[in-house]
Amino acid sequence: MIALSLAEIASVLGGELRLHGSDTAETIVSGVVDTDSRKMVPGAVFVAKPGEVTDGHRFVGSAVASGAVLAIVEHPVDDTVSQIVVADVIEALAALAKEVVARVRAKGDLRVVGITGSNGKTTTKNFIARILQDEGETVAPINSYNNEVGAPVTMLRVTETTKYLVSEFGASGAGSIARLAGLVEPDVVVVLMVGLAHAGGFGGIEKTAQAKAELIEAARRGGTAVLNIDDPRVAAMRPLAESREMRVVGFGRTDAADLRASDVEVSATGTTCVVHAGAEALPLRMQVLGEHHVSNALAAIAAAGALGIPAATAIARLETVEIAERWRMQPMGGDRVRIINDAYNASPDAMAAALRTLAQIAAPGQRTVAVLGAMSELGEADGEEHDRIGLLAVRLNIQRIVVVGAEARRLFLAAVGEGSWDGEAVHLPDQDAAFDYLSGELRDGDLVLVKSSNSAGLRFLGDRLGESFS
Structure with missing residues (x-):
């Protein structure tokens, strides 16, 4: 996290600052922020999240023992650490993430990529992060950190020198993507597909499509929307993107795609295809198994292109990826x-x-x-x-x-x-x-x-x- 004083954090969160020991309102904090006391390191901020099974407030002591210097809590705990008492720690976590990203944007050239879809989010996130990391400091989620806790925790890893933030957005229900993506207003948004994943929680696939479209609504006006035009429900989001003055890049296997794959072949050693980008026909030889990852690769190449990275450069970097993610093919x-x-x-x-x-x-x-x-x-x-x-x-x-x-x-x-x-x-x-x-x-x-x-x-x-x- 960027350096902030305790007073600044309390002001952002609208909370009550309770100081401990030699701390003052001007004491600076710049460590990691997390809800898991096991991930605390010296200088960290512990967010005491209540849960269904246990309550994070019970672990403030162990967080402090591991180096936490500030606890964000919903009620005061023992006086071993400075605390900010808020009404809702999850809302506080989101507010802090929004403020940190806004400050970094204001001072530098941070660009934000947002990804959603019923399948392929984490693989595409990893592909995009691999392409971008050679351009500058890149922050991307660990594993599938894409919910109300994981997304803000990832955002809070941004520093003044971060060039790219890649955010993955899952949906727990209507409005959840809008809330999370609204914290960062992505410059580039990627919608991969609308499928039956979690459809039971939304009330059907059409409601799922509406939830995925929230990412476009939360994007920066005038940005870029990367859409899978092989999926009719995603392709139908084009007018929404255009209404927000966004450039639309369609990817897929059909001739109508701006970025297209042909000659797809799958073997036990990887997946190959030809990527058509404008007048170029570029071979792609991925080590990652599975024809379905061609679509994820196209999405990553398109997103990178929206950030000024040539397709040939993106492809060369994708070819170094050995696996999409642990437990994924x-x-x-x-x-x-x-x-x-x-x-x-x-x-x-x-x-x-x-x-x-x-x-x-x-x-x-x-x-x-x-x-x-x-x-x-x-x-x-x-x-x-x-x-x-x-x-x-x-x-x-x-x-x-x-x-x-x-x-x-x-x-x-x-x-x-x-x-x-x-x-x-x-x-x-x-x-x-x-x-x-x-x-x-x-x-x-x-x-x-x-x-x-x-x-x-x-x-x-x-x-x-x-x-x-x-």
Whole structure:
């Protein structure tokens, strides 16, 4: 965080400053800001967030022991550290992030990129950050820090020397993207796709589309909107962007795209295509697995172009990326059995894309194994979408379908109903049972995909399998 006095922070937050020890209102704070007491370092600011399971106010002491010099709280705690008492620490966190970014913008040339979409946000964020980091100091979220806590915490890592801030925006409901993106008013916004991820929480896919469009409404007037024109719901956001005097860059696989990919090929060593940028036809050879990542790469190249970085330069930097993110199409295992751990998240679109990748990259005669868990937050579409994935796995001729957990049982039943009934599909109650089964079932040469929503936790099963067969 930039250097601010305790008095300045209290003023920004509209809170009551309670000083401790030798601190004065003019004492300067410039450390990291976080809600996790385990991430405190000397000079840090601890935000005591109340939670459903525990309360951050209980951990002020441990935060101070690790070096925190200020606590932002909703009620006074013991007097071991200076505190600012506010009505709502989450609102205070947002207010502080907004102020810090505004001050850095006012003093320098900070440019902000905002990303949203039902799938691909974190991968695209990593792609964009990789391109930008060679241009200057770049701040981007760790993992998927894209909610009411993670997004402001990321923003607060900005300093006076930061050139680029890349923000990822998830949506917990209507208005959430507008609130978060409104803190920074991005110069460049990227909308990747509108799918069924979290659709149950929004009340349907059209409401999801409205939520994603909030990013455009929160962008700086006259900026750039990077839109996936292969997705009709995203393409339909063009008039909204144009009403805000924004330049629109469409990316996709069709001839209508401003930035287009052709000749896409997927193999066990990566993904290749030709990127058409104006009159240029540029080869792209990604180490990242999966045809679906071509769209994410196009979005990153387009966003970089909006910031003045040539497509050829962006492509050269993308080619150095080895994996999209931990637990996202992450190759594991060894020469005997190859594991692809893609179990950080799973919407129906992402699940289908991962299964198609498994089928595409398998060598002739190589046995494919899909270890699948539940997809969460689908609302009324839950049963139908699990059915669809079960059918797809069979139709892609995945030789072994291992379904884990009671919430995914319908996927298993759909696979059996489609013809995978002679031992090709099995249903196991939990990760331990699945690990035991797979330890005996997998054989030399197998190619294994592990895929589920985060809540199903199969990423840890993927780690165990990767270590076991390394």
